[in-house]
Amino acid sequence: MSGKKRTIGRADLLRVFLRSLLIQASWSFEMMQSLGFAYAMLPVLAKLYPDREELERRLKAHQAYFNTQPYLSAFILGAAVRLEEERAQGMRSDDDVAGMKESLMAPLGALGDSLFWAGLKPLAASLAVFLFLTGSVWAPLVYLVLYNVFHLFIRVGVLFFGYDSAGDAVLFVAKYNFTSVARLFKAIALCFVGAIIGAAAVWRPEFRMGIGLSGAATAMGSLVIVLATIALMRRGASPLALMLALSALCIAAATIGVI
């Protein structure tokens, strides 16, 4: 921003961040996060555009279709704040702002889904289930701390980075190596799936297979059941269908006295 004064401060960005927590409050199939995006931008736009008509024009512009991963929407919001600041000073056009949003929302959606929903979430969940089954009732707390320390660090960080970089996707990819981190999270989550099965003989009593097998046999038996279930799922069995089939099987086995 050569020669131009910055009008947006950290407090404004924090206000946008707090509002971004509500970006999906009115999520709809038709417009997805469009209202949420405009709502998050509102305090900054009100500051940048004292003229009411201009403010309303910009608010309407930000109500265009928008959808991305909710945490990484913070990067686009930060970038939009920066571009709006520059637009208010005559350095950017309307198309610059709209084009940035349109070009970033899909790739960031894919990156965020892979990192958070398919990486961090299963990692935190499998670790917590492992700790619970091996005797810790603090597992939910571990889940929340692990998940939120990482996610909030990224969520706040990308908002400020979006503002500083004006939405530069190349700088974003260079700074946040999300693909590698997601791969690591998925790998550790998979290890924990194996670890949960391996510890089958020391699970909490309500889950332990109490049929007089040795620890090794219990773990191996559990592994075989899991692998067989995966094979069934690959043939199209849904978790709900398996749930119903399993209950019928258990009831039949109990009725004839097998279990």
Add this chain to the structure above:
Amino acid sequence: MGVMTGQDYLFQVLFIAAVGGLIGLDRTAFGQFMISQPIVSGPLIGWLCGNVEAGLAIGAVLELLWVMDMPIGTFVPADSTIAAVWAAAASIIGAGVDPSASVMGFSILLTAGLAPVTMKADAVLRKRNARLAKYAAMDDGGGIARRLSNAHLSGLLFFFLRSFIIYIVFLPLGILAVSWFVGVPKALHSAMEWFLRLMLLVGLASAARRLTVSPLDPLILTGFVLSAVLSHVFGAHGLVIASIVIAAGWVEVRRRVR
């Protein structure tokens, strides 16, 4: 604990519905801090109903079962939050604070009937929310900023009401079903005990299937062997095993990258 009256049950149902509705906001409408995930919401409701561990056991099974169902694009997964809150509350209230493993298994089984209801309710709500965007865009002379805020924030209320109404309608049915189940023959209890144990394995399979293309992924086998040896042979503490498993996963990824 004294005998509960109908009024007590009503109060509990309303209380759980309100808390469950608030927890449910975390799922989509506010924050996504994961308080809504079954492994957190289950024990939270368990704590409110007087049995954290029962809520945690139910939450752990449902967490594994639904953890990889992701809200991508227009796909709306089954609401695992409602399933966990409902199953935890129904089993603890219906069985009198200390539900057996069979009661927990039974309440998890009943969530299979709840899943399609939550998906349908979510789909209806998200379709109707399009009206909020239309309202925000209307020019009624009152100012677009005010209309935008009103329309957007009223979405919170609708998301809350969706969960609240489902709890109000279905939680009493769940409590009645669990109360009935407590008195069924022993064979059915035995069946549901096994169902609970095996559902955990189904949950693990459900998570593993989406995390890897190969069921015999070396990462699963690495975790399995490490955990089996450390827990059975050395009797290691869960935290020690967890630390070693994390290190093993990290080393394996580094090795694959090279």
